[in-house]
Amino acid sequence: MDFSFSPSHELLRQVVRDFAQQEILLRTAEIEEAKHIPRDLVQKMAQLGLLGVPFPIQYGGAGAGEIGYCILMEELGKVSTSVAALVGAHIGIGSMAIYLDGSEEQKRKYLTPLTRGEKIAAFSLTEPHAGSDAAAIRLSARREGNHFVLNGSKIWVTNGPIADVVTVFAATDPSLGPRGGITAFILEKDTPGFSVGKIDEKMGILASETGELVFEDCRVPADNVLGQVGQGFLTAMKALDVGRLGLGAASLGGAQAALEACARYAALREQFGTPIAQKQAVQFMIADSLAEIEALRSLIYRTAWMVDTQQDFTRLSAICKLFGSEAASRVADRAVQIHGALGYLRDYPVERMYRDARIGEIFEGTNEIQRIIIAADLFQEYGVRVNP
Amino acid sequence: MRVAVVLRSICDPSSLRVSRGRGVIETGRARPILAAGDRRALEEALRLHNVGAHLVGLGLGSGAEGFLREAAALGVDELIHLRGEGMPHLELDESPWIELLAEGFERRGAPDLVLVGHRLNNRRASPLGPRLAERLGWPLLTRALQVEMDSGGQVRARCAGEKASALWEAPLPCVVTIEDGPRSLYAPLPATMAAGPGELEVWMNWASGNAEKTVETVDTNAAPEVRGEKLAAEPRRLAQALAQRLRRWGLLD
Numbered sequence: 027m028d029f030s031f032s033p034s035h036e037l038l039r040q041v042v043r044d045f046a047q048q049e050i051l052l053r054t055a056e057i058e059e060a061k062h063i064p065r066d067l068v069q070k071m072a073q074l075g076l077l078g079v080p081f082p083i084q085y086g087g088a089g090a091g092e093i094g095y096c097i098l099m100e101e102l103g104k105v106s107t108s109v110a111a112l113v114g115a116h117i118g119i120g121s122m123a124i125y126l127d128g129s130e131e132q133k134r135k136y137l138t139p140l141t142r143g144e145k146i147a148a149f150s151l152t153e154p155h156a157g158s159d160a161a162a163i164r165l166s167a168r169r170e171g172n173h174f175v176l177n178g179s180k181i182w183v184t185n186g187p188i189a190d191v192v193t194v195f196a197a198t199d200p201s202l203g204p205r206g207g208i209t210a211f212i213l214e215k216d217t218p219g220f221s222v223g224k225i226d227e228k229m230g231i232l233a234s235e236t237g238e239l240v241f242e243d244c245r246v247p248a249d250n251v252l253g254q255v256g257q258g259f260l261t262a263m264k265a266l267d268v269g270r271l272g273l274g275a276a277s278l279g280g281a282q283a284a285l286e287a288c289a290r291y292a293a294l295r296e297q298f299g300t301p302i303a304q305k306q307a308v309q310f311m312i313a314d315s316l317a318e319i320e321a322l323r324s325l326i327y328r329t330a331w332m333v334d335t336q337q338d339f340t341r342l343s344a345i346c347k348l349f350g351s352e353a354a355s356r357v358a359d360r361a362v363q364i365h366g367a368l369g370y371l372r373d374y375p376v377e378r379m380y381r382d383a384r385i386g387e388i389f390e391g392t393n394e395i396q397r398i399i400i401a402a403d404l405f406q407e408y409g410v411r412v413n414p
Numbered sequence: 415m416r417v418a419v420v421l422r423s424i425c426d427p428s429s430l431r432v433s434r435g436r437g438v439i440e441t442g443r444a445r446p447i448l449a450a451g452d453r454r455a456l457e458e459a460l461r462l463h464n465v466g467a468h469l470v471g472l473g474l475g476s477g478a479e480g481f482l483r484e485a486a487a488l489g490v491d492e493l494i495h496l497r498g499e500g501m502p503h504l505e506l507d508e509s510p511w512i513e514l515l516a517e518g519f520e521r522r523g524a525p526d527l528v529l530v531g532h533r534l535n536n537r538r539a540s541p542l543g544p545r546l547a548e549r550l551g552w553p554l555l556t557r558a559l560q561v562e563m564d565s566g567g568q569v570r571a572r573c574a575g576e577k578a579s580a581l582w583e584a585p586l587p588c589v590v591t592i593e594d595g596p597r598s599l600y601a602p603l604p605a606t607m608a609a610g611p612g613e614l615e616v617w618m619n620w621a622s623g624n625a626e627k628t629v630e631t632v633d634t635n636a637a638p639e640v641r642g643e644k645l646a647a648e649p650r651r652l653a654q655a656l657a658q659r660l661r662r663w664g665l666l667d
């Protein structure tokens with residue numbers, strides 16, 4: 027057993043960390059205030075090759091695999107959950123769906139500019155009445171000659187307002203449900219009949235842009251069907267399996283940053299004549315946080331290794347997302363507590379970390395849904411079929 | 415035109431721990447970082463590379479291997495690692511390192527131009543540039559903001575002064591120290607993941623004797639050095655890596 031990273035992955039981490047600390051962390055206040063990620067920063071990320079880290083070089087990626095992707099998300103999670111959300115939606119699910127199920131031509135046409143960061147991707151499954159029950163989507167896609175005509179709406183689309191390419195899931199045959207009735211499409215933003223609205227006033231990840239998509243007789247070429255007609259639900263689930271691991275890695279970074287902030291503060295803040303780091307109650311909070319972070323780190327990179335070595339990882343990626351997001355929330359909660367009143371001050375780093383951590387328990391499938399996925403996977407071994 | 419850029423590995427001050435009990439600064443868990451001035455020097459060197467210079471990265475210190483790998487990802491052509499086993503930390507004393515550099519140039523051939531950061535860290539100017547120039551008997555330009563070469567064998571640099579910058583010229587070979595500045599360059603991630611820098615020349619401590627044995631070539635793609643290390647490579651590289659480790663542990667002459 028060898029737990030070391032390859033020298034290339036070590037260097038990748040060092041470069042991404044330097045970039046994140048110099049180009050993102052120093053601009054956190056500006057980014058949060060603007061409520062969007064500045065375009066020049068997105069451009070710098072693209073120039074660095076950051077927007078295609080896991081994908082093969084032949085498609086313009088860095089060829090760093092899932093381990094590289096988790097390193098990237100961990101380092102971004104340390105400095106900005108909003109930036110991590112942009113990258114997670116772009117790489118982890120939006121582009122990933124094309125990589126997993128796209129034809130060679132679709133990969134050349136869409137994946138390559140996405141990995142180079144010339145275009146930004148989004149992934150759109152959720153609808154107003156179909157969140158956890160994603161199989162109940164109603165966005166309809168009717169075949170007309172060489173096109174599909176889409177009608178309906180989507181909601182809660184990370185990167186929706188900035189995306190050039192959206193992976194969209196629509197019902198092509200509602201009578202068949204998720205097994206045969208849902209199809210994935212690659213949609214270009216300028217397609218007539220497609221429009222985007224922005225959802226504001228979120229609790230956290232303020233700079234991550236979330237959108238609502240409207241389709242009115244939107245004609246998508248049949249060539250843009252991703253995978254097979256009727257197999258879209260499978261594409262969505264496969265992409266989410268990978269995406270959840272990245273979310274867990276971003277949670278790891280967020281938790282690490284919160285831990286470091288409160289350890290630094292506890293070493294300096296004095297009460298009753300000693301640094302509060304001398305108080306056992308504070309030590310216990312920090313020790314609990316560190317224990318959870320180390321457990322999460324092992325889990326994340328083991329799962330990433332399983333992805334890179336083509337092993338079955340569905341159960342583990344759900345565990346990464348579940349455990350990672352809840353651990354990050356607990357660590358951020360302790361960080362606020364250790365900072366006392368300062369932790370309750372708006373825009374103080376741990377206050378933002380606390381708000382930002384919460385989304386991890388909701389998007390890409392709520393944690394209740396992750397528990398169902400994990401239990402269903404386990405009960406399969408006992409011949410029990412679990413329904414959500 | 416060969417341009418050498420010095421890349422010094424120093425301890426990240428934020429990772430140093432002070433042990434009050436033992437009265438020492440603990441460097442055991444210190445993270446290596448590239449001296450900020452040297453990163454700027456590397457950026458200047460890469461500008462010269464774009465107009466045809468052959469770049470040699472000179473990594474100083476045990477932690478420099480990672481920075482050499484980064485330099486390779488940025489396009490540096492040739493990599494030399496000055497390990498200097500048993501030599502003091504660069505932050506404490508740069509003299510033996512200057513000697514090692516000068517002797518290395520004598521033995522392995524000197525570049526036409528050496529670029530090095532003006533400062534080692536953000537507090538004090540480093541003696542390395544001036545003293546290396548003195549030791550080699552070369553001219554010195556200090557606190558350069560931008561460096562250019564002309565076809566007539568001259569180096570021209572805009573250098574920072576007290577109130578304003580000024581343009582200076584010197585004949586080659588020459589040492590130029592580079593003024594600090596904001597970082598603008600990162601190794602492209604696809605290049606960081608591409609195969610390692612390949613051949614890396616290592617200069618050990620000449621002063622320790624056995625000068626003939628102090629130049630060796632190692633494969634930087636070999637497994638990282640860890641305790642209980644498993645070496646896996648094709649037989650020739652495996653033998654090289656094994657011999658190199660045995661030598662380092664004093665088990666092989």
Ligand SMILES: Cc1cc2nc3c(=O)[nH]c(=O)nc-3n(C[C@H](O)[C@H](O)[C@H](O)COP(=O)(O)OP(=O)(O)OC[C@H]3O[C@@H](n4cnc5c(N)ncnc54)[C@H](O)[C@@H]3O)c2cc1C
Pocket residue numbers: 115149150151152154155156157158159181182183184185228236385388389390391392393394395414
């Ligand atoms: C900021 C943000 C960004 C997002 N980005 C994207 C995106 O890029 N693309 C995309 O497609 N979607 C995105 N989403 C949507 C997200 O994935 C959904 O919000 C999520 O799947 C939950 O759906 P819902 O909000 O409709 O909640 P509901 O499904 O209505 O759930 C409400 C509650 O009931 C629980 N619940 C539901 N069913 C069960 C069950 N069977 N057993 C136990 N408990 C259950 C849930 O866990 C939850 O606690 C985003 C959401 C947010 C907030």
